[in-house]
Amino acid sequence: xxxxxxxxxxxxxxxxxxxxxxxxxxxxxxxxxxxxxxxxxxxxxxxxxxxxxxxxxxxxxxxxxxxxxxxxxxxxxxxxxxxxxxxxxxxxxxxxxxxxxxxxxxxxxxxxxxxxxxxxxxxxxxxxxxxxxxxxxxxxxxxxxxxxxxxxxxxxxxxxxxxxxxxxxxxxxxxxxxxxxxxxxxxxxxxxxxxxxxxxxxxxxxxxxxxxxxxxxxxxxxxxxxxxxxxxxxxxxxxxxxxxxxxxxxxxxxxxxxxxxxxxxxxxxxxxxxxxxxxxxxxxxxxxxxxxxxxxxxxxxxxxxxxxxxxxxxxxxxx
Amino acid sequence: xxxxxxxxxxxxxxxxxxxxxxxxxxxxxxxxxxxxxxxxxxxxxxxxxxxxxxxxxxxxxxxxxxxxxxxxxxxxxxxxxxxxxxxxxxxxxxxxxxxxxxxxxxxxxxxxxxxxxxxxxxxxxxxxxxxxxxxxxxxxxxxxxxxxxxxxxxxxxxxxxxxxxxxxxxxxxxxxxxxxxxxxxxxxxxxxxxxxxxxxxxxxxxxxxxxxxxxxxxxxxxxxxxxxxxxxxxxxxxxxxxxxxxxxxxxxxxxxxxxxxxxxxxxxxxxxxxxxxxxxxxxxxxxxxxxxxxxxxxxxxxxxxxxxxxxxxxxxxxx
DNA sequence: TTGTAAGCGTTATCAG
DNA sequence: CTGATAACGCTTACAA
Numbered sequence: 294x295x296x297x298x299x300x301x302x303x304x305x306x307x308x309x310x311x312x313x314x315x316x317x318x319x320x321x322x323x324x325x326x327x328x329x330x331x332x333x334x335x336x337x338x339x340x341x342x343x344x345x346x347x348x349x350x351x352x353x354x355x356x357x358x359x360x361x362x363x364x365x366x367x368x369x370x371x372x373x374x375x376x377x378x379x380x381x382x383x384x385x386x387x388x389x390x391x392x393x394x395x396x397x398x399x400x401x402x403x404x405x406x407x408x409x410x411x412x413x414x415x416x417x418x419x420x421x422x423x424x425x426x427x428x429x430x431x432x433x434x435x436x437x438x439x440x441x442x443x444x445x446x447x448x449x450x451x452x453x454x455x456x457x458x459x460x461x462x463x464x465x466x467x468x469x470x471x472x473x474x475x476x477x478x479x480x481x482x483x484x485x486x487x488x489x490x491x492x493x494x495x496x497x498x499x500x501x502x503x504x505x506x507x508x509x510x511x512x513x514x515x516x517x518x519x520x521x522x523x524x525x526x527x528x529x530x531x532x533x534x535x536x537x538x539x540x541x542x543x544x545x546x547x548x549x550x551x552x553x554x555x556x557x558x559x560x561x562x563x564x565x566x567x568x569x570x571x572x573x574x575x576x577x578x579x580x581x582x583x584x585x586x587x588x589x590x591x592x593x594x595x596x597x598x599x600x601x602x603x604x605x606x607x608x609x610x611x612x
Numbered sequence: 613x614x615x616x617x618x619x620x621x622x623x624x625x626x627x628x629x630x631x632x633x634x635x636x637x638x639x640x641x642x643x644x645x646x647x648x649x650x651x652x653x654x655x656x657x658x659x660x661x662x663x664x665x666x667x668x669x670x671x672x673x674x675x676x677x678x679x680x681x682x683x684x685x686x687x688x689x690x691x692x693x694x695x696x697x698x699x700x701x702x703x704x705x706x707x708x709x710x711x712x713x714x715x716x717x718x719x720x721x722x723x724x725x726x727x728x729x730x731x732x733x734x735x736x737x738x739x740x741x742x743x744x745x746x747x748x749x750x751x752x753x754x755x756x757x758x759x760x761x762x763x764x765x766x767x768x769x770x771x772x773x774x775x776x777x778x779x780x781x782x783x784x785x786x787x788x789x790x791x792x793x794x795x796x797x798x799x800x801x802x803x804x805x806x807x808x809x810x811x812x813x814x815x816x817x818x819x820x821x822x823x824x825x826x827x828x829x830x831x832x833x834x835x836x837x838x839x840x841x842x843x844x845x846x847x848x849x850x851x852x853x854x855x856x857x858x859x860x861x862x863x864x865x866x867x868x869x870x871x872x873x874x875x876x877x878x879x880x881x882x883x884x885x886x887x888x889x890x891x892x893x894x895x896x897x898x899x900x901x902x903x904x905x906x907x908x909x910x911x912x913x914x915x916x917x918x919x920x921x922x923x924x925x926x927x928x929x930x931x
Numbered sequence: 932t933t934g935t936a937a938g939c940g941t942t943a944t945c946a947g
Numbered sequence: 948c949t950g951a952t953a954a955c956g957c958t959t960a961c962a963a
């Protein structure tokens with residue numbers, strides 16, 4: 294692997310002059326610059342990341358740490374982040390599991406966007422203390438270098454449920470996600486708030502885990518059970534899809550026998566029958582906004598608050 | 613940020629002794645080791661990645677470079693890779709776009725798994741020349757440090773189509789993916805081979821792009837067109853799902869009026885109606901195998917050939 | 932305009 | 948068992 298030393302030697306200049314030329318510094322004679330650049334070219338020179346980083350303290354990397362690689366919701370956020378970063382001279386590094394913490398602690402990134410509730414607040418605080426900014430997307434947590442932008446789960450679901458109740462649905466059920474999920478819990482609060490405000494005391498509750506399979510399994514037992522709701526709010530689209538499938542297999546009509554709705558507006562909801570009414574976030578724009586913010590913090594030291602991502606109801610056929 | 617120097621000072625030893633202790637080297641007195649470890653603890657010491665890497669030439673990172681963050685197929689491969697690496701002391705770093713090439717060239721990874729046809733063979737060869745192993749999953753390419761493991765698209769689709777033809781379907785169509793896609797092209801070859809062997813000269817061809825939307829759009833025009841096939845093989849499940857949806861909306865019955873099948877066996881195919889017959893790869897195991905291989909190459913210099921991922925037909929209701 | 936040299940935080944060689 | 952010290956590849960005062 295060619296080093297800057299090799300380039301300097303080939304171009305017959307000192308290492309520092311080579312460095313200046315390679316970094317587009319002004320004070321170097323056009324001719325020497327040309328020679329240096331050519332030498333670098335013929336040697337296929339690429340600067341060594343660690344060596345540069347050791348001096349400059351800059352990695353050029355932004356980490357995005359997610360809790361798993363599955364789930365259609367991530368992809369849009371990631372793509373938004375990726376596009377923005379690519380256009381602004383940063384690399385995106387996404388990781389999951391223990392690797393994330395390592396990347397943070399060892400300073401392989403200049404900043405991080407967190408979408409992984411397994412990374413503890415403590416680790417984040419430790420890292421942020423060293424001056425590197427962090428944006429959390431999955432919890433409320435702010436401090437000197439920690440910023441947060443979370444979905445308004447509560448408000449969105451509450452508003453939606455208010456409309457649903459006005460439509461006359463009475464016997465409502467909530468199909469949950471994992472009970473330690475930030476999103477699930479806030480959606481449930483919104484759900485209950487709306488019922489409370491409408492003076493409805495009771496509701497049914499099914500414990501799911503955000504997967505199609507869990508929705509399906511629960512749907513099967515609900516369909517044949519006696520205490521059937523006329524509306525069930527599913528904590529995400531995937532479980533709603535499974536739930537709907539089970540109901541249909543058992544001969545129930547949606548929305549006539551039981552109406553349903555979900556959260557996320559994943560692509561698939563437009564291709565099932567009946568098309569699913571749901572609440573959607575503009576994930577792509579959210580990703581861009583978040584990336585924009587972290588780059589500005591790093592490059593210019595700005596400390597603006599982040600916006601909440603935009604969300605709205607997509608009315609379709611399922612209720 | 614605490615450095616090893618700080619740790620040494622606090623423990624009242626030299627830097628080198630601190631280094632030995634921190635790296636579990638044998639020749640250090642239990643008592644001093646204890647003091648050093650405690651000092652590291654209280655200072656929240658974490659070794660600096662770049663400094664260590666500069667000396668050792670080891671990053672502990674494996675890069676996985678994908679062409680985009682969308683698509684349900686990736687997630688399982690990634691999860692398989694991630695789990696294996698996590699259990700074997702490596703970090704997974706996934707990236708996409710220009711960032712990938714940067715990570716490669718700047719040696720921020722000890723090896724790379726490529727799932728991105730936008731990275732040219734040349735870049736891969738340049739990198740591999742420096743001794744770092746590469747595994748390509750999306751093309752045939754081998755050289756000294758480049759290994760490849762690709763799906764047997766051709767064989768799988770051909771075998772499948774042979775069965776289909778034996779079932780009596782006559783007028784077959786192929787709904788393609790992007791025409792520069794490795795997977796699409798090999799699947800198409802398999803499709804044509806089977807027809808050829810069965811003595812069938814003609815087939816219909818629809819140009820898609822692997823998305824649900826494209827399948828849907830094409831389905832709409834095929835459904836009302838006159839020259840309707842009785843079987844259409846879709847290059848992937850997502851386009852098959854869109855295609856099926858369109859047919860149903862136009863009042864056609866699957867598989868009676870037209871039978872369909874796909875490729876990938878994504879989770880959703882089990883939750884649409886009718887359930888989709890498809891060809892599936894064990895992506896998770898594939899990921900593990902690939903990760904296992906690259907770790908062995910790096911750690912032990914082994915140069916075994918990779919296995920093809922396992923694939924099989926999942927017969928369901930759509931044909 | 933170019934060169935010399937210090938230093939970033941580690942590891943590893945060599946003495947002690 | 949422990950401690951100086953060189954070296955990894957690069958950037959950046961400072962000197963020439």
